[in-house]
Amino acid sequence: MEKRIFKDKAYSMLATMIKAMANSHRLEIVDLLGQGEKAVEEIANETSMSIANTSQHLQVLKAANLVEIRREGNFIYYKLGHEEIYQSWQMLRELGLKHMAEMEKLVNDFREKRNSLEALKMDDLLKRIKSKNVVILDVRPETEFKNGHIPGAINIPVEGLATRLKKLPKNKEYVAYCRGPFCVFADEAVQILTQKGFNAKRLGEGFPDWKMKGLPVEIIEE
Known part of the structure; x- marks a missing residue:
């Protein structure tokens, strides 16, 4: 693999993950899931969104491996995929508070x-x-x-x-x-x-x- 192709693919993969978080609603969801696992209905209520819109945002985060799901009966529960996801949000938040x-x-x-x-x-x-x-x-x-x-x-x-x-x-x-x-x-x-x-x-x-x-x-x- 040529080095230019390697770099393009590596940066593209990272851009896909960053793009998944580059939305005000999805950032709020990441912040909220920092408290622990929550059902779709809870997330919708906390973020003042419809369940349909909340589910769409959660699917974007899931596709980027930022959240994981657990099914229990008719309910679907979401949690952050790993601790580093909240840390990345935390660093972004602090950057904004300090420099904006x-x-x-x-x-x-x-x-x-x-x-x-x-x-x-x-x-x-x-x-x-x-x-x-x-x-x-x-x-x-x-x-x-x-x-x-x-x-x-x-x-x-x-x-x-x-x-x-x-x-x-x-x-x-x-x-x-x-x-x-x-x-x-x-x-x-x-x-x-x-x-x-x-x-x-x-x-x-x-x-x-x-x-x-x-x-x-x-x-x-x-």
């Missing part, structure tokens, strides 16, 4: 309106995590919490947070986290908490980022 001024402004404007502009870095959380004064709130859905969470975190999905406030002591510092920098659950949680006089911040990153660092993870077995 428009993206930085978008994130800051959104968080400023929800009192969550001052996000806590993971290194800072690690320093505070042993303090009895810090409460770590996982505001993701319960199924995601059970699949893995930061040790010691308590799960209060954001849609039920307002009804649980009376049971939360106000003399604590609250750190809310969710799926990642583009997940709005933690921002909504901080907004709810601060409006009621709680000291609350969001974690800048999400649970997958915690896991990718090789930090301890708790799982709740059924």
Whole structure:
């Protein structure tokens, strides 16, 4: 094989894989599947797409070996093909946040309106995590919490947070986290908490980022 043919084929194969991710909906799906396996219906609901459109995007990702499927009765479940796929998304996301001024402004404007502009870095959380004064709130859905969470975190999905406030002591510092920098659950949680006089911040990153660092993870077995 001539070297030009070799290079053309190699770059073409990589371009096919990159093209599969080069879509806003499919990037969101990859981000979502970083939380764990999900049914098509769950993905459609989370991404505000029809089941038909969601299935089409998932088939594109599957054709590029980016996701795998598992069938259980009439349901089809999807998960990322391997851990490196989320890492590639993570690197792309960080590149955008660091070097695209428009993206930085978008994130800051959104968080400023929800009192969550001052996000806590993971290194800072690690320093505070042993303090009895810090409460770590996982505001993701319960199924995601059970699949893995930061040790010691308590799960209060954001849609039920307002009804649980009376049971939360106000003399604590609250750190809310969710799926990642583009997940709005933690921002909504901080907004709810601060409006009621709680000291609350969001974690800048999400649970997958915690896991990718090789930090301890708790799982709740059924």
